[in-house]
Amino acid sequence: MFGDCNEISGNSQDTMTDHEESFLKDFFTHVANLGFDKAKELVEHERESRLGQSGPWGMLLTHLPQIAVAERSYGELGFLITKNKGFLRKDNSLKSVYDSARSDFRRVEEATRHSNSDRLPPAFSNELRTINSVANELCLFLTARIELIDLYEKMHLMGMGKQMKYEELLAQVEDIMDRNAPSVPQMCVTPIGNMLSLECELLIHLLKSQLEMQMWKFLPSLMLLHLAHTRLAAWESKLQNRESWKLGFGATFLKTSQLPALLQWLLKLKTAFLAKFSLYFHTTLAQQTSAQEMKVLCSKLQTYDYFHKIQNFQRRYDATAVMLVFDAHGLEDFKGPGYHHPDRPAETPQDLECYPIVVSCPIKPLNHMPNVVQIITERASELAAMDKVVYYFSPRDQRTYVMACTDPRMMLVVVFDSKKDEKESHIRNFVFDLALQLRCNKVFSDLKPNT
Incomplete structure (x- = not known):
C-alpha cells in the first residue's frame, strides 16, 4: 500500500516513543474517566506539536477525537434518542458514528499491516506493529460498542413486552465480551478496555442474578448481586471527581447526580433487582435480623419496598393472605428451600x-394450598401468558383466589375468605401491577431517556 519509506514515515524520527505511548494512555484514560474535552485537547496539542508530520502516527491522531465524541454520547444513552432521519439525509446515529470510526481505524490497520517493513528501520518497523495492534484493538472496542447498542435497544423493546428473556440477553452479552477481547492487549489502550469489561461483567452478573432468582436460589442470587455491586463501585472509582459523586439508591440521587445516564440506569437496574431479591428471600433475610431492622432496611428501597406494599394491601382489603408460591414441579435438582449439602442425599x-x-x-x-396448587395446575396456560390475572372462586369453601405469574415458576397469589367479583379493579390492578413490577420490565422500558 505504501511503496516508499518516506511516504509512510513522513519523518525519520517518527517512531513510537515513550512519549507517544504515554500520550495514548493519557488519552484513553481521559476518555474512560469521562474527560472528553481534555482528551480532545490532548490530541489537538499533539497534532500542533507534530505539525507537518504524516505517516501512521498522524493517521491515528486524526481519528482519535471521534472516539471521545462517540463515548460522550454513549454514556448519556444517546443511541436511544430518536433521530430525525429523512430521505437523502445522512445517518447521524451513534451507531453510524462508531461504524465510521471503525472503518477509519481499519484503514490504519491495513496501512500498517501491508507496508514493506523489510525496507524500514527496525525502530520504525516496531512502531508500525504497535500502531497496527492499537488500531486492531480499537476496531474490536468499537465493534463491541456497536453490538452493545443493539443489546440496549433490544432490552428497551423487550421491556415494553410481556416478559424479559434474560437467557437471550445474557448469551448476547457474553458473546460480545468473548468475541471482542484482544488477544494481546496494548497497555496504552487498557483504560477503555477495562471500562468495557466492567460494563459487560456488570450486565452479566445482573442478568445471571435474575435467572437464579427465577429459580429461587438464594446464595447464587446473593453472590451475583454482590459481584454486580463491586463492579459498580469499581466503575465509579475510576471516574473523575469521585469525591463528589456518591453512589446511592435514593430518587434524589438519580435526579441530581452528575454520573452519566448509562451508569445511573445500571444503578436503577441493580436497585430493582435488589428489591426483588428482598421479597423473594424475605423469609430468609428476616431470620438474620430483627423485624424492626428488616422494616428499616426494606424502607430504604423506597418505591421498590414490595413487602410493605403487600402488607398495606392485605390490611386494607382484609385479604386472608398475599403470598408468592414457587412451582418446582418437574425440577429434578430441586431439594426444597434452603441450603443443601451437595454430598448429602435429600x-x-x-x-x-x-x-x-x-x-x-x-x-x-397451608390449608389453602391444595386449592392453590390445583388452580396453578389447571390454569397453567393462562398463567404462562404473563399478561393475565386468573380468578377462581370455590363455591364449596366460599373462597376467592386471584393469581398472576411474576416469573415462569413464581406465582403471586391473593386469597380471600369470601366471594370477590372480577370487576373489583383494585384487586385486579394490585395483582397485575405487582406481578409486572417483579418482572422488572419497567426499568428496561425506562432505559430510553426522556427527550
Missing part, C-alpha cells in the same frame, strides 16, 4: 412440597 419433594410458599403476609395459609 429426598425429592413430592406433591404439595413441590409448591413451597416463598413469602406470605400475614401468615402461611
Whole structure:
C-alpha cells in the first residue's frame, strides 16, 4: 500500500516513543474517566506539536477525537434518542458514528499491516506493529460498542413486552465480551478496555442474578448481586471527581447526580433487582435480623419496598393472605428451600412440597394450598401468558383466589375468605401491577431517556 519509506514515515524520527505511548494512555484514560474535552485537547496539542508530520502516527491522531465524541454520547444513552432521519439525509446515529470510526481505524490497520517493513528501520518497523495492534484493538472496542447498542435497544423493546428473556440477553452479552477481547492487549489502550469489561461483567452478573432468582436460589442470587455491586463501585472509582459523586439508591440521587445516564440506569437496574431479591428471600433475610431492622432496611428501597406494599394491601382489603408460591414441579435438582449439602442425599419433594410458599403476609395459609396448587395446575396456560390475572372462586369453601405469574415458576397469589367479583379493579390492578413490577420490565422500558 505504501511503496516508499518516506511516504509512510513522513519523518525519520517518527517512531513510537515513550512519549507517544504515554500520550495514548493519557488519552484513553481521559476518555474512560469521562474527560472528553481534555482528551480532545490532548490530541489537538499533539497534532500542533507534530505539525507537518504524516505517516501512521498522524493517521491515528486524526481519528482519535471521534472516539471521545462517540463515548460522550454513549454514556448519556444517546443511541436511544430518536433521530430525525429523512430521505437523502445522512445517518447521524451513534451507531453510524462508531461504524465510521471503525472503518477509519481499519484503514490504519491495513496501512500498517501491508507496508514493506523489510525496507524500514527496525525502530520504525516496531512502531508500525504497535500502531497496527492499537488500531486492531480499537476496531474490536468499537465493534463491541456497536453490538452493545443493539443489546440496549433490544432490552428497551423487550421491556415494553410481556416478559424479559434474560437467557437471550445474557448469551448476547457474553458473546460480545468473548468475541471482542484482544488477544494481546496494548497497555496504552487498557483504560477503555477495562471500562468495557466492567460494563459487560456488570450486565452479566445482573442478568445471571435474575435467572437464579427465577429459580429461587438464594446464595447464587446473593453472590451475583454482590459481584454486580463491586463492579459498580469499581466503575465509579475510576471516574473523575469521585469525591463528589456518591453512589446511592435514593430518587434524589438519580435526579441530581452528575454520573452519566448509562451508569445511573445500571444503578436503577441493580436497585430493582435488589428489591426483588428482598421479597423473594424475605423469609430468609428476616431470620438474620430483627423485624424492626428488616422494616428499616426494606424502607430504604423506597418505591421498590414490595413487602410493605403487600402488607398495606392485605390490611386494607382484609385479604386472608398475599403470598408468592414457587412451582418446582418437574425440577429434578430441586431439594426444597434452603441450603443443601451437595454430598448429602435429600429426598425429592413430592406433591404439595413441590409448591413451597416463598413469602406470605400475614401468615402461611397451608390449608389453602391444595386449592392453590390445583388452580396453578389447571390454569397453567393462562398463567404462562404473563399478561393475565386468573380468578377462581370455590363455591364449596366460599373462597376467592386471584393469581398472576411474576416469573415462569413464581406465582403471586391473593386469597380471600369470601366471594370477590372480577370487576373489583383494585384487586385486579394490585395483582397485575405487582406481578409486572417483579418482572422488572419497567426499568428496561425506562432505559430510553426522556427527550
